[in-house]
Amino acid sequence: GAVVSQHPSRVICKSGTSVKIECRSLDFQATTMFWYRQFPKQSLMLMATSNEGSKATYEQGVEKDKFLINHASLTLSTLTVTSAHPEDSSFYICSAQYQETQYFGPGTRLLVL
Amino acid sequence: DQQVKQNSPSLSVQEGRISILNCDYTNSMFDYFLWYKKYPAEGPTFLISISSIKDKNEDGRFTVFLNKSAKHLSLHIVPSQPGDSAVYFCAAQFSGTYKYIFGTGTRLKVLA
Numbered sequence: 001g002a003v004v005s006q007h008p009s010r011v012i013c014k015s016g017t018s019v020k021i022e023c024r025s026l027d028f029q030a031t032t033m034f035w036y037r038q039f040p041k042q043s044l045m046l047m048a049t050s051n052e053g054s055k056a057t058y059e060q061g062v063e064k065d066k067f068l069i070n071h072a073s074l075t076l077s078t079l080t081v082t083s084a085h086p087e088d089s090s091f092y093i094c095s096a097q098y099q100e101t102q103y104f105g106p107g108t109r110l111l112v113l
Numbered sequence: 114d115q116q117v118k119q120n121s122p123s124l125s126v127q128e129g130r131i132s133i134l135n136c137d138y139t140n141s142m143f144d145y146f147l148w149y150k151k152y153p154a155e156g157p158t159f160l161i162s163i164s165s166i167k168d169k170n171e172d173g174r175f176t177v178f179l180n181k182s183a184k185h186l187s188l189h190i191v192p193s194q195p196g197d198s199a200v201y202f203c204a205a206q207f208s209g210t211y212k213y214i215f216g217t218g219t220r221l222k223v224l225a
Contacts, residue, residue, distance in 0.1 A: 004156070032211055043202065044157070044215045093156050097211050101147065104156035 001027050002098045006105035013084055014113055020080045021108045023094030029074035030096035035067070038091045038107075050077045084112040116140045117205050119216040127224050132190040134219050136203035139184060143205035147213070148177060148188045151200045160201075161188070193223045 003026040013019050023033055031052050036044040048069050049057045056069035066088075068080040077096075081088050089112045095102040118137045126132045134148075144165040149157035163170040163177045163186065170177050176189045190197055200220050204213040 006156070034211075034213075043217045046212065046214070049212060091154070095156075100145065101159055101162060102211070102213060103159060104149070106156045107154065109154065 002096075002101075002103040003027050004094065004096050004103050004105040006094055006108050008108060009106060010109040010111075012111045012113065015085055016083055018080055018082045019084055019110060020078055021092055021094070021110075023077045023079070023096070023105050025075045025096040025098070025103075028096070028098050030077075030098065031074065032097040033071060033077040034095045034097075034102060035069060035077075035079050036093045036095065038093060044093060047079075081110065084110070086112045088112050115217065116143075117203060117214045117216040119201075119203060119219045121219050122217070123220040123222070125222045125224060126193045128195055129192045132188075132193045132197065132221055132223065134188040134190075134201050134203075134221065136186045136188075136216050137184060138186075138205050140205070140207075140214075141184070142208050143214075144208040145206040146177070146179060146186050147204045147206070148175070149202045149204060149215075150197075151202060151218070153200075157202060190221075193221075195223050195225050197221060198223050 005024045007022045033050040035047045038044050047062045050069045050071040052071045058064045071077040093107040095104045147162040148160045151157040161175045179186045200218045202218045203216040
């Protein structure tokens with residue numbers, strides 16, 4: 001149980017385009033989901049907390065207009081990287097809260113050329 | 114300001130021996146702690162957790178110890194197996210929230 005999926009697993013896009021990443025809880029409903037970013041050989045940095053039916057809460061230093069988060073249902077949250085630039089290239093990971101624990105998706109590797 | 118630290122970036126252990134991974138934190142508002150295992154290009158996998166009201170939690174080969182006065186927790190894996198080779202992250206949760214702060218990770222290599 002507590003399985004979280006992410007799609008796509010990897011994406012390459014041109015600078016200036018937008019990319020949408022989906023995070024789904026497959027066997028449970030998640031009121032709260034989280035989006036993280038991980039740079040090579042570094043820790044997971046929380047970007048935002050996504051609550052179903054309300055606006056996301058962004059961490060300090062994360063541009064909300066750059067990283068649009070939508071949590072329209074209890075099983076789906078999306079992260080859209082708008083007008084992507086090479087510095088947005090990273091590994092993006094979502095998690096979903098189930099009882100007392102966050103369960104993570106497999107991650108999405110984004111490369112912006 | 115790194116509120117959760119794992120001071121050992123890597124650790125090598127012989128198969129069958131004990132692996133001890135350490136984690137220190139600075140914020141006394143953390144009340145729940147977790148350990149995750151992560152392979153490259155994959156999401157973290159939950160291993161074990163502990164509430165701040167406990168000092169030990171055990172699950173099979175994995176035991177987590179919490180020393181609140183020292184703001185220190187550790188993960189013991191015994192016996193260690195080659196399949197345990199991965200990066201291990203500790204995470205701390207703020208009281209009253211679901212928000213985690215992750216440590217910097219320790220790469221464990223279990224040698225056959």
